[in-house]
Amino acid sequence: METVTLRGGDLPWQPVSPALVRARLIVLAMTMAIPIVATIVVALVLTPWVWIATGILIVVTAVVGYVVTRQVGAISWIELPEEFVIRKGRVLRSLVAIPYGRLQFVDVQSGPVARAYGIASLQIHTASPQSSGTLPGLPIAQAEELRTRLAALGEAQRAGL
């Protein structure tokens, strides 16, 4: 019986690809760029007071960017003989353990930015929407391989509801 721990532990926990940090930062930059540019334009054209809004937006972007960097480092996962375990979060730590016998299906998703970095996210579904686990930032080949393997394991250990 392996005891999974919320943090640390002796088990060979796998990190996710560091490319996820860059992918997420790019998505963040793209979403924040529009309002920032808009405030700059308004500040130049109408009133310099709007520079305050620009400043706030930039600070928010920087903070979120820092959080993203930290968060990605906190994601780790492991395949145990009976279950698949994902750990996440630094401030709000969480761990989800999904037995293979409970897998309903597994999705691999990859947006345009993630694809450019060659990573994908793996989504595991059980009969309860609450317990689906998402594992972002896997190299595409690894994600596909994992999906196939998990599906096979799920089929082999399938248990009814």
Next chain:
Amino acid sequence: MSRGRASVQDTPLEEWQRLHPLSPLLKGGVFFLAFLSFLLSQAWDLLMRLAGVPGYEGFDESGPAEGPRRVFELGWLVVVGIGLLVVGIVIAVAWLSWRFTRFRVAGGQLEQRVGWIIRQHRQVPLARVQAVEMSRPVLARLTGLSQVVVQSAGAGDSHLTLAFLTQARAAEVRDELLRLAGISDERVVRATPGAPPVQSQPALVQVPNGRLFVATILHGSVIILGTIALGALTAFGTLRLGPMVLLATPALIPFVFGVGVDRLKELLRNGNFVVTDLGRSLRIHHGLTELKTTMVPLHRVQAIELLQPLWWRPWGWWRVRINVAGSKIMDGDALNETVVLPVGPFEDAVRIMAVVDPELQPEALRAACLGTGSDEYWHGIPERARYLDPWGWRRRAYAVTPASLLLRRGYFRRSAVIMPHARIQSSRLHQGPVQRRLRLASVTLVSTIGPVRPVLEHLGLNDAEVLLAQESVRAGRARAQVLEASPPVEMPEVLAPRHPDSMD
């Protein structure tokens, strides 16, 4: 099996067949009736006069002057004409809707085709059918019709409603679907189809409507409103704040209305509550105006909770609710089948639990419902958790039985959850910043969708991790046992004729 009735009624289920011709009118029922009665009331005088009923003729003489009256009458004729036209269109649309709504059971699927212009074809694999329910809304009751609601496991709206069929046919269809789905909920021996079902089993638990009424009124929302009202009255009476209070009163009306409607709904839903033990399932009759029959297949029960709000404590009443796989929130009539005991003394709860989870000892149940503190069976949470849970920390605990994990919580509002090891979907561990300081963590054992959420908060971090690991092993073992115990459901390739004796 008279040959005379062998028309629509006795079509074998594997052939496409239609619902009862009155169905569309009943579905649009209320509007149709309202419209009809409006027309009738408008046209009443005219009809009476045409029919020459005495007393209505007098209307002519005392009516307005000659010229305007003609126009008046002509106007009524036009109205009646339009009315008849509308009725004609309604009937035509209803007829089309009836023509194009068909269903059948074939190839292990229940299929329904709906729609004339926009056609819809819905398939529900019988292997996925979770429950089959029969219900009779008020209008359907007047006409002796019933609807069959088939619930299946699947995301989103996975219900299929066959509305409406005659009472006898609906019972047949339900039994047949249950049989084909391998659920075999009810083994009612029907000597002659169409005869009223035999009341073979005595009721397991019956909830008197008086008790239900009191318990429904004793609800947090009512108590809060009552307190506000009392406070307002006191302020009005003693503090001479009269005008202010009176000004604020209208603001409360929507709340009073909302609370009233909510309570009334619950009363209507849980009225006449009778639970019957059918061996492998519970049959629940409920509904004050709309009689409903719900089947709860025991092997689909995912988690159970016993609940006691503070206000029920003087009476020692409990509510028992469950998570059932595949039960979804149905249109407005939310979560009706998740309550297996709306309110009852502890003995009633024990009686129900003896059927739902026979392996659970009543003493363990009592400890889960009423106990506090740790002992050799119950693992409590550490005292340092009182910073996060000043009252409830003594009560929060878990215990392990061979079949399930028991969780208890709630100092004011008592709750005991029974989570069978074999039913755990996945397990989670969470830790917020304060919990991290206190070296605590919360464990969630994820169940399927439903009102019961098996969560144990503020366990010691180490205990939580150990519980998770142990539970993972226990759940794996329990799942393997369940798999061995229940042979896979056999899906019939070809459906056998329903009544072999009716072939002659």
